[in-house]
Amino acid sequence: MNKLASLFLFIATISLINCELCARLGRHILQHQCVLTPEGTEGPYYLPYHLVRSDIRENRPGLQFKLKFKVTDITKCEPMKNVTIDIWQADALGTYSSYTKNLPTTVPKSVLHADPTDNTTFLRGVQITDDNGEVEFMTVFPGQYAFRTPHIHLQAHVNGTTVHVAQLYFENSLNNRMARLTPYKQRVNKEIRNEDDYIFRRDNGDATIIHNIKPLDGKRLSRGLNGEMIIGIDPSHESSSALHGRQE
Ligand SMILES: *[C@@H]1O[C@H](CO)[C@@H](O)[C@H](O)[C@H]1NC(C)=O
Ligand SMILES: *[C@@H]1O[C@H](CO)[C@@H](O)[C@H](O)[C@H]1NC(C)=O
Ligand SMILES: *[C@@H]1O[C@H](CO)[C@@H](O)[C@H](O)[C@H]1NC(C)=O
Numbered sequence: 001m002n003k004l005a006s007l008f009l010f011i012a013t014i015s016l017i018n019c020e021l022c023a024r025l026g027r028h029i030l031q032h033q034c035v036l037t038p039e040g041t042e043g044p045y046y047l048p049y050h051l052v053r054s055d056i057r058e059n060r061p062g063l064q065f066k067l068k069f070k071v072t073d074i075t076k077c078e079p080m081k082n083v084t085i086d087i088w089q090a091d092a093l094g095t096y097s098s099y100t101k102n103l104p105t106t107v108p109k110s111v112l113h114a115d116p117t118d119n120t121t122f123l124r125g126v127q128i129t130d131d132n133g134e135v136e137f138m139t140v141f142p143g144q145y146a147f148r149t150p151h152i153h154l155q156a157h158v159n160g161t162t163v164h165v166a167q168l169y170f171e172n173s174l175n176n177r178m179a180r181l182t183p184y185k186q187r188v189n190k191e192i193r194n195e196d197d198y199i200f201r202r203d204n205g206d207a208t209i210i211h212n213i214k215p216l217d218g219k220r221l222s223r224g225l226n227g228e229m230i231i232g233i234d235p236s237h238e239s240s241s242a243l244h245g246r247q248e
Pocket of ligand 1: 116117119
């Protein structure tokens with residue numbers, strides 16, 4: 001048995017015994033889950049619709065994307081339940097609901113909050129974390145728009161306070177594989193590089209990439225994707241209005 005296997009056996013054995021030392025050791029081993037996820041700009045398109053639903057697709061174009069988040073309270077290094085996770089994103093062609101009159105090729109005038117152009121709600125929704133700190137969404141893989149690399153926006157709310165605002169990204173290799181598929185290829189005309197997106201660079205986007213995304217059916221990405229990510233939050237933190245992209 002190699003060293004790693006013995007270590008796991010050791011941990012498995014001691015984790016059956018409930019003791020403070022074991023709890024601390026367990027937390028140490030789970031340390032990577034207990035790191036604050038960097039925050040990022042809210043951007044102009046957040047709307048507090050609070051639509052509680054797991055499937056946010058509403059038949060929008062794009063490949064289905066099953067996305068799970070595991071929310072960790074970094075101050076306790078434990079999964080956190082009853083956190084409201086709110087996500088919003090563009091469809092495969094770069095359009096946001098409630099802003100369908102803004103062309104995806106037009107650079108927004110400002111990163112501050114923009115007034116909606118209509119009342120559509122696709123690709124927006126909230127879920128509440130369960131006892132394991134988990135939520136799951138069914139969405140579509142987002143497309144590009146204007147100067148932005150593909151991303152998904154996220155907020156975490158605890159007791160009505162916004163404690164976290166982030167943008168989640170993908171590996172360049174995945175973005176470019178997706179860009180060759182229908183319907184994404186209608187929009188993309190050059191290689192996508194996260195590094196070309198100034199918000200990605202400024203917000204340390206490398207640290208909020210969702211890695212290890214797999215085909216949903218285990219075989220082909222063209223039939224859909226499956227991803228998950230740990231979101232480390234500090235529930236006593238209040239996200240600043242600058243991050244919210246609002247003038248107050
Ligand atoms: C959204 O719907 C409400 C209620 O029907 C309406 O008052 C409002 O003008 C609509 N907003 C836009 C931007 O269309
Ligand atoms: C869960 O969070 C909501 C606010 O989002 C709060 O009203 C409710 O009391 C919380 N429930 C528990 C059991 O803490
Ligand atoms: C939420 O509010 C309730 C009632 O004020 C409080 O008991 C609870 O500890 C709060 N939860 C968190 C995570 O702050």
